Amino acid sequence: AKTYTEEDAKQYLNKLNAELLQHSNMAAIAEWAYASNITDETLQNKLKVAADTARFQKEAWKETVKYPWTTYKDPNVRRQFKKLSVLGAAALPEDKYEKLDKIVSDMQNVYSTAKICDFKNREKCDLNLEPELTLLLAKSRDPEELKHVWAEFRKEAGDKVRKQFVQYVELTNEAARLNNFSDASEEWVKDYESAEFRNQIQELWLQLRPLYEQIHAYVRRRLNEQYGDAVVKKDGLIPAHLLGNMWSQTWGNVYDISTPYPGKQPVDATSAMVEKGFDAIKMFKMSEEFFTSLNLSAMPDTFWQRSILKKPEGRSLICHASAWDFYDGEDFRIKQCTRITHRDLITAHHEMGHVQYYLQYKHLPKVYRRGANSGFHEAVGDTIALSVSTPKHLRKVGLLPADSKDDPQSELNYLYNMGLEKIAFLPFGYLMDLWRWDVFKGKTSPDNYNCEWWRLRQEYQGIEAPVDRSEDNFDPGSKYHTIASVPYIRYFVSYVIQFQFHAALCEKAGQFDPKDPERMPLHQCDIYQSKEAGNLFGKMLSLGSSKPWPEAMEIVTGQRKMDASGLMAYFRPLLKWLEEENKKTGEKIGWDASAPRHG
């Protein structure tokens, strides 16, 4: 057979890269058409284009593996071939590939179009997850109404896709095995490029669990005060429906009933945005301005022409927020059913972080147009949002009254509010893939999907279902990422490394000194308009996945591993306060690992 020299290989990579970009652009266009307008024809078109793309990928792969790339000298050539030699789901026979794609598309449709009847007005049965149910879970203080919304949504979403999910697992594992992985869980962690990755995550969780147990104990007490012993036991599991969020993954919506020091100005931009007549565009323009103040990139015109920044009327679509790269170096979009709230302003920054990453690495070969690892991609926007969220910044941009001052109690309130977002999230960010890794490995079989889910929800989050659960239910399927086949450990990684990035960028911006953290507390840092910080961040972002992630992390933080020091430094004052407060009220820290109430 013809010997493929390293020179041949470089020519081949150039040709293949152009073709990959072309196919990825067509696939993204078809996927966008479906996700933004769910109809039979947009589904058929999406499935057809995806099948064509998979055919092309399989043909290309047959050529790629002919190159003796492990023998080549150039590490950049080897790295591209290494990534290109993993074909992914396209390794499946065509009919199975199409079946898998259709199953995931249909599960997303069920999730995105699920509707329930109103608790009070049982005739009104057109309530969607976004915005109606999200709003009800955030605002209602009626445990029975909250229980209704929690249980009815699960009937219309997760329970309805259980059978399809079983087939999804089988096909996803079959594809992984065709790529020489033992099962899909091994393929899902490959981009972290470390056999120790899952142990590192477990170590991080053990370091952070005490912080979580403290805020869990405090919130449980406040909910017990609010709802009474019959609804919330003082030392048990927290009922999942009372935490202000459909999945109990962030607890910001119970801030107002658990504020450490009531009567203070809440650090919330909602009222100011409404007062100033903000629309969704204005929220995204504000985010863009933060990035350009760091000397990072503005959005191209197509972004504003083609993004969907608020929920369109009269059609079904996937409202779950997402950012899109169309791989032509010009077309980047966000789809978000934005409402004028503080939380959606933060989500807007999260999504704009994805697009900023796309812009920073758009010059790279297609195979490198990814995060250094997936956690990096989730951390970009959140890192910026840590600055945006500060009272100092919100005052500066006119979204908080200029006279709201930073007395110690207001400051603690602020840290507590951030803890309800960031600390509360950690066990959920972990257990989502703990459950899926075991499902892919076959340790969790379909006949104990739900029981294992609630065992993990109890062990890691200390929460329980508000109504009996059985294997007729499929609660993991009521979370978008489960039915959309989006791995989740990336968010746990993000919630750890975003504080490492924040600490490093704040130091660069002269707003934090790790040797004297009291002088300029990390949680007050705002890197706004710091070109030094922005240039440093940009240096890392522009690498995409062309280098192993420890090298990318080292550029910004000077270290090569994930560690909880940034997060612990940020929340140190809160941890101190929570420990004192919980001791004062004699709270039991943690919860009994008794058998779940609902088998």
Ligand SMILES: C=C(C[SeH])C(=O)N1CCC[C@H]1C(=O)O
């Ligand atoms: C906003 C996005 C799109 Se990447 C998202 O899915 N997030 C952001 C935070 C965690 C996770 C979730 O909503 O579950």
Ligand SMILES: [Zn+2]
């Ligand atoms: Zn994201």
